[in-house]
Amino acid sequence: MHLFLLALHVGGIIAAAWAGRRSMRLALAAAGIAPAAAAAWAATLMVRGTDSSDSTVVTWVDRFDITFRFTSGPVALMMTLLVSGIGALVFVYAAGYFAPTAKGATNFPATLLAFSASMLGLVWADSVWTLFIFWEFTSVTSFLLVGYKNTDAAVLASARRALMITGAGGLVLLAGLLLLASEAGTTTISQMEPVAGSTAALAAILVMVGAATKSAQVPFHVWLPGAMAAPTPVSAYLHSATMVKAGVLLIALVGRLFTGSESNGLPWGWLGIAFGTASVFWGAIGALRHTDAKLILAWGTVSQLGLMITLLSVGSGKAVFAATSIVFAHAIFKAALFMIVGEIDIRTGTRQIAELGGLARSMPVAFGVAVVSGLSMAGVPPLLGFAAKEAAIEAVLKLSGAEQIVVGATVIGGSVLTVAYTTRFLVAVFGAGPATKVAPRRLLMTVPAVTLAALSLVGFVLAPSINKILTPAASVFNPDSSVYELIRWPGLKTAFVISIAIMVVGGVLGWILTGRKASAPAPIGANLADRTLDGILIGSREVTAVVQHGSLPVYLATMISVAVGATVPFVFDGGTSHLVLWNSPLQGLVVAGILGSALAGAFVNSRLGAALALGAVGTGMSALFFIQGAPDLALTQLLVETIIVVGFVIGLGHLGREFPPVQTAWKTVRIVISLLAGTGVALALAAAGRQPVGSPPLQTIAEQSVETGGGNNIVNVILTDLRALDTLGEVVVLATVAFGVAALARARHSEEVAS
Amino acid sequence: MSIALLAAIGGLTAVGVYLITARSLSRIILGFSLLGHATVLALLTAGGPAGDAPIADRTTAADASNPVPQALALTAIVISFGLTLFLLALARRQQDHTGDDLVEDDLEDRRVAQDIDEPVMESP
Numbered sequence: 080m081h082l083f084l085l086a087l088h089v090g091g092i093i094a095a096a097w098a099g100r101r102s103m104r105l106a107l108a109a110a111g112i113a114p115a116a117a118a119a120w121a122a123t124l125m126v127r128g129t130d131s132s133d134s135t136v137v138t139w140v141d142r143f144d145i146t147f148r149f150t151s152g153p154v155a156l157m158m159t160l161l162v163s164g165i166g167a168l169v170f171v172y173a174a175g176y177f178a179p180t181a182k183g184a185t186n187f188p189a190t191l192l193a194f195s196a197s198m199l200g201l202v203w204a205d206s207v208w209t210l211f212i213f214w215e216f217t218s219v220t221s222f223l224l225v226g227y228k229n230t231d232a233a234v235l236a237s238a239r240r241a242l243m244i245t246g247a248g249g250l251v252l253l254a255g256l257l258l259l260a261s262e263a264g265t266t267t268i269s270q271m272e273p274v275a276g277s278t279a280a281l282a283a284i285l286v287m288v289g290a291a292t293k294s295a296q297v298p299f300h301v302w303l304p305g306a307m308a309a310p311t312p313v314s315a316y317l318h319s320a321t322m323v324k325a326g327v328l329l330i331a332l333v334g335r336l337f338t339g340s341e342s343n344g345l346p347w348g349w350l351g352i353a354f355g356t357a358s359v360f361w362g363a364i365g366a367l368r369h370t371d372a373k374l375i376l377a378w379g380t381v382s383q384l385g386l387m388i389t390l391l392s393v394g395s396g397k398a399v400f401a402a403t404s405i406v407f408a409h410a411i412f413k414a415a416l417f418m419i420v421g422e423i424d425i426r427t428g429t430r431q432i433a434e435l436g437g438l439a440r441s442m443p444v445a446f447g448v449a450v451v452s453g454l455s456m457a458g459v460p461p462l463l464g465f466a467a468k469e470a471a472i473e474a475v476l477k478l479s480g481a482e483q484i485v486v487g488a489t490v491i492g493g494s495v496l497t498v499a500y501t502t503r504f505l506v507a508v509f510g511a512g513p514a515t516k517v518a519p520r521r522l523l524m525t526v527p528a529v530t531l532a533a534l535s536l537v538g539f540v541l542a543p544s545i546n547k548i549l550t551p552a553a554s555v556f557n558p559d560s561s562v563y564e565l566i567r568w569p570g571l572k573t574a575f576v577i578s579i580a581i582m583v584v585g586g587v588l589g590w591i592l593t594g595r596k597a598s599a600p601a602p603i604g605a606n607l608a609d610r611t612l613d614g615i616l617i618g619s620r621e622v623t624a625v626v627q628h629g630s631l632p633v634y635l636a637t638m639i640s641v642a643v644g645a646t647v648p649f650v651f652d653g654g655t656s657h658l659v660l661w662n663s664p665l666q667g668l669v670v671a672g673i674l675g676s677a678l679a680g681a682f683v684n685s686r687l688g689a690a691l692a693l694g695a696v697g698t699g700m701s702a703l704f705f706i707q708g709a710p711d712l713a714l715t716q717l718l719v720e721t722i723i724v725v726g727f728v729i730g731l732g733h734l735g736r737e738f739p740p741v742q743t744a745w746k747t748v749r750i751v752i753s754l755l756a757g758t759g760v761a762l763a764l765a766a767a768g769r770q771p772v773g774s775p776p777l778q779t780i781a782e783q784s785v786e787t788g789g790g791n792n793i794v795n796v797i798l799t800d801l802r803a804l805d806t807l808g809e810v811v812v813l814a815t816v817a818f819g820v821a822a823l824a825r826a827r828h829s830e831e832v833a834s
Numbered sequence: 835m836s837i838a839l840l841a842a843i844g845g846l847t848a849v850g851v852y853l854i855t856a857r858s859l860s861r862i863i864l865g866f867s868l869l870g871h872a873t874v875l876a877l878l879t880a881g882g883p884a885g886d887a888p889i890a891d892r893t894t895a896a897d898a899s900n901p902v903p904q905a906l907a908l909t910a911i912v913i914s915f916g917l918t919l920f921l922l923a924l925a926r927r928q929q930d931h932t933g934d935d936l937v938e939d940d941l942e943d944r945r946v947a948q949d950i951d952e953p954v955m956e957s958p
Contacts, residue, residue, distance in 0.1 A: 620946075620949075623946055623947075624946060624947035625947075627943045627946055627947070628939070628943060628944075628947065629939040629940035629941070629942070629943030629944045629947075630939050630940075631937045631939075631940075632855040632856065632857060632937070635854055635855050636855050639851055639855075657835055658835050658836075658837050658840075659835070659836055659837065660836070660837050660838065661836050661837065661838035661839075662836045662838070662839075662883060662884040663884070666836060666838050666839070666884070667838045670838040670839065670841055670842040670845075673842055673845075673846070674841070674842065674845040674846075677845060677846055677849040677868055678849060680849070680853075680864060680868075681849045681852055681853055681861075681864075686860060689860070689861070689864055690864075693864055693867055693868075696846075696868065696871060697867075697871070700871050700874070700875070703839075703842070703875070704878070706884060707878055707884045707885075707899060708884050708885045708886050708887050708888070708898065708899030709878065709887065709899060709904045709907070710887045711904065711908060712874075712878075712904055712907055712908055712911065715908055715911055715912070716911060719911060719912070719915040722915070722919070723867065723915065723918055723919070723922075726918070726919050726922045727860070727863075727922060729922070729926070730860070730863075730922035730923070730925050730926050731860065732926055732929050732930075733929070734860070734929060734934065734935055738858050738860075738861065739857070739858060739934070739936065741856070741857070749851075749852050749855045749856075750852060752851060752852075752855070753847075753848040753849065753850075753851035753852035753855075754848055756847055756848060756851040757844040757845060757846075757847040757848025757849075757851070758844060758848075760843060760844055760847045760872070760876070761840045761841065761843055761844030761847075764835075764840060764843060764876055764879060764880070765835060765840055767880070768835040768879070768880065771882075775881075775882070775900055775902060777888075777895040777896075777898065777900065777901075778895040780901065780902070781888070781890050781895050781898070784890055785890050785891075790890075791889050791890040791891045791892070792888075792889050792890075793888040793889065793890060793898075793901040794888060794901045794904045794905050794908065797901060797902065797905035798905050798908060798909075802905065805909065806909070809909055809912055809913060812913055812916055813912065813916050815916075816916035816917070816919055816920045819920050819923065820919055820920060820923040823923040823924065823926070823927050824923065826927070827926070827927065827930055830930070
């Protein structure tokens with residue numbers, strides 16, 4: 080079924096791309112079918128209540144355990160419901176968001192659906208390979224979506240920032256997943272056993288950092304506010320319900336592996352709590368400082384994601400259940416709030432809270448949705464967010480020691496600030512103020528928002544049904560979670576008292592802060608990130624300019640110097656017992672002649688003289704071959720050398736008699752490098768010859784040569800019989816060269832004729 | 835292992851490297867040819883000491899030189915011969931077009947170095 084649904088998405092992408100050339104709405108309609116089908120599939124499986132742990136396995140490379148694995152366990156179903164359910168609503172919303180009169184080609188619906196498909200693959204993944212591949216797909220498709228208005232430099236910079244941070248995080252994650260897979264001995268996540276030890280600790284750090292980049296945790300959060308440059312349907316989908324949840328999901332899935340072991344030395348929990356705590360507070364403070372309604376929500380998302388990661392890092396059954404509930408509740412209320420902000424943006428033309436006012440009267444439906452969803456975010460009964468936050472507070476009450484203090488401060492302090500920024504958001508946008516002029520309502524934008532707001536309410540009323548989704552999912556993350564449920568009316572217990580205190584304190588704080596005139600803070604973090612990225616690019620250009628200078632001689636000299644460096648170990652590899660001065664005095668004499676001719680060829684200024692010196696070296700080589708006992712080589716060398724000298728003289732053509740002058744400085748460098756190269760090669764060979772391994776089967780070769788090869792000249796038999804195919808290749812090379820030379824000569828000839 | 839042969843290999847390598855780092859294409863081809871010689875000698879030297887020609891009915895296996903590196907060296911000689919000729923033909927073509935045989939710097943690489951000050955991306 081997984082593959083069918085993915086195929087349906089691919090079909091949808093093609094249809095949407097085709098329809099996008101005609102009309103945005105047609106394309107959105109075409110694209111919306113696949114998510115709706117996927118959501119319906121997940122809902123059906125849930126209602127039927129089957130043990131839907133069936134999985135799809137596509138093996139690619141069996142030996143390396145490279146396999147695509149998709150599961151439909153409780154987590155996959157819950158996430159499918161969120162990803163595809165909210166996805167389908169977002170497609171409806173987008174049809175209202177983009178003006179129906181908009182003309183021109185668009186690939187927006189196809190790209191959004193491609194993201195949706197990537198996200199589905201990610202939440203279904205049960206193998207580290209599958210997870211990573213779809214993780215990267217979401218990074219790329221979200222980059223395209225954020226940069227949708229690709230004419231604006233600020234938008235492009237934001238998209239690039241998001242891609243670089245999440246992309247770099249993806250690489251860190253890959254390293255972590257590979258380490259984890261090698262420690263656990265399998266790439267299938269659901270089959271992994273808890274790991275321990277220093278490699279596992281490194282894997283824990285890498286996976287946590289990778290997840291933190293995706294889920295916009297401080298200090299990697301700087302990409303998320305920038306990504307608000309995307310059209311609001313994208314923000315409502317990617318930056319509330321889906322993509323930013325990928326990191327949370329990953330932490331939830333692998334958390335049991337790092338916290339389940341007896342040795343509690345793994346840094347997993349405290350690293351996650353550090354990320355989460357910093358994000359809860361810094362995100363909430365950001366939400367209180369900003370004046371753009373969309374940015375308030377974006378910073379609030381950073382804060383909420385931090386809360387989920389804190390609770391997951393605690394890892395107790397209750398905390399994991401609370402985190403799962405918040406993931407679910409947050410997706411619903413945050414998507415609705417983003418939709419409302421988009422509607423306000425479209426209908427009033429601004430998102431600045433200072434310019435907005437009195438919208439409660441002029442946009443009553445939007446106001447209703449915002450109040451319901453906002454109160455769910457603040458954790459006010461009778462809404463889903465309240466039940467989730469109660470679970471979080473109860474989880475804190477069950478902790479002890481330093482953990483209780485830190486996590487308690489985070490949960491309670493974060494909740495107070497959440498109530499405060501929610502209050503500020505609702506009062507500043509909808510409350511008193513100069514009544515803003517409002518355009519007519521668009522039904523397609525209203526319906527999805529109302530649906531989601533209703534879900535926040537219905538979800539609370541029908542908490543027992545929601546529990547059937549949440550408890551099994553949380554039990555996958557931590558089996559201890561199976562006893563917990565969302566509770567509608569907890570009674571006047573400690574947790575509820577704390578909740579009431581949070582609401583009161585947060586509400587008052589928000590009320591005070593709303594009255595304060597604030598101007599939006601400068602995006603220091605984002606600028607810093609941009610400057611870092613620019614610095615990397617400029618630095619790499621500078622390196623390229625130095626290294627890629629374009630001079631062939633210098634390239635060669637560089638490569639040879641590096642190769643010479645490889646011979647250094649041989650210098651210390653002493654032992655000269657295997658060396659003799661020469662095989663015969665004649666050999667020494669010929670070598671002297673060769674070296675003299677070579678030096679003459681190198682330093683003589685006359686071109687013809689150099690060519691003749693080359694000929695002399697070749698002849699000397701021939702003599703050396705003869706002394707070595709290789710008459711075939713000697714003959715071949717003589718023949719070849721004759722032809723080359725002739726070729727050289729022809730090749731010189733009309734060039735001047737003398738070589739052009741050479742720079743002295745560069746000449747010195749060349750001499751040094753060449754002396755080093757010559758010494759290095761000679762030393763390396765001498766060292767290599769000190770310990771010959773085995774002895775060649777000369778007797779066998781000689782016998783075989785006569786018996787099966789039918790020839791006494793063993794070298795000839797090797798070439799024409801034992802290595803006949805190689806020799807055929809050699810012939811082909813020669814023939815190719817001959818054709819090449821002939822073609823070049825003909826080209827010359829025809830040019831001469833033409834001129 | 836013969837020090838004389840090692841000296842020949844080292845010396846040919848040194849002169850070859852000196853020549854291929856030159857600007858003049860004819861010198862580069864010369865250097866290429868010398869490096870080829872050095873390689874062939876290295877192959878032979880690695881195969882063992884000098885001996886009789888490896889012809890089955892004229893000598894014994896104990897006295898003969900090693901035939902296997904000879905066969906490999908023969909291939910090497912022929913291939914480097916082919917390459918040298920092709921290089922010569924190319925050099926001749928270049929001469930027709932530019933009038934000399936100098937290796938110029940790569941203009942594309944130069945351009946990369948010059949564009950270094952262009953903005954990476956329009957800052958907002």
